[in-house]
Amino acid sequence: MRIGVSIGLLLGACFAVLPILWMVLSSFKPNSRIFADPPELFSSPTFEAYAEILHDPEKIRFFLNSYLVAGSVTLLTVLVAVLAAFAFSRYEFPGKRVINVVIISMQAVPPITLLIPFFGLMVKLKLYNTYPGLILTYMVLTLPYAIIMLTGYFNTLPRELDEAANMDGASSFGALWRILVPVSIPGIVSVALYTFMIAWNEYLFALTLTKTNNMRTVPIGIQLLMGQHSYDWSQMMAMSVLGSIPVVILFIFFQRHFIGGMTAGSVKS
Template structure:
């Protein structure tokens, strides 16, 4: 009975992984098909695989520039958001501050605003500040929606750290900032790393602000750049699929390299000490 249950579990696991990976597999298979076969048949595999779509994706549009823009904007957003969120989460969870519940409620409420509701005032602010078509013009609005969730995630990890460590540091004469820098932050490193990955991916995939604020082609990010592959009369699905594969590779590599830290961060925040 146990053997049958084990076989059934593995069958279910294979089917589940297939359904999860199906969109990615189909996009990759589409990217290596000759353009003439994409609409002529719906076969999984092609007998004449071609890299023409990849060449078109890199030459017809400045895809490398889009990737660099996304990387710079996402990296700056991650560094600034995690730095501010770490200090804010530490203050709200470890220091004697009044109205903590109210502050957390405001932070949570701010993360629930839809982007379309705040795009107008942010657009006006960025325009008045002369920051359109720049990296900083995207970093500022990206922080507005990544900072609240980063504070909430990091607050969970900071709350799990034993209070005795902080009390010992105070007895040794450490200031709150020294305690945060030398004790709390290093112990919460898995959570900080997990938060950084989530913020980076969120900024990498953002579309609405990037479409509205950076309108010049040299400043567009990956999601917006890929949407401009289509023309008035045709949609080059082969080129779009190839571009999608190319821009997904950095994220996949990033997750594979740091998967242990990500899992460690996610689990450490859910297990009580």
């Protein structure tokens, strides 16, 4: 039984890793050798694709846009989610149950159904093809999950922590920032990583809500390498590798907090 499970896990791992391996190896091949017949798994590596990307100001702008948008969305989402989760976890107020249901319901709405309404809204507000328009749209996609997760995490923290801080003269907000937030770092890191990954990898809204190349993000930049009659596969793979690096690095350094936050946040709601 154990051998069968091990073989199944190994096959699953190979199925997941092989496309990534093909992407990395292809990024070091000339475009003409990627689909060579017979296939070449390993060949003389070349950094030509990476050099062309890193020396192209337009492609560098794609990465800067992604960093700006994803970083801003992450910071704002975490800030708003912490405040909202604290209110949901520690206070009773009129309409709390209704608001909570609305937030949870937002998770069930397919994002593609919001595409046309958001497009019209951004044009009406003159936020089309702007950073604020993209950031606000992404926050609508990330905030429900962030609030739900952090509310569940705050619910696992004993109220005695708040009471002890209040007895020491701290206000409710003082107890939040001095006591609850430091204790909730695993949950906050988990939400921040999730938010960053969503904003970094998002394609549909980035394509619809921007029109000029100086506003495009990395996923759209990869698509722009697809020509009408030919694809620049080596640069596509190289940009995909470069685009994967930030998320991989963040997950490697914060995976302990990420897994701990996901587990703790799901214990109690």
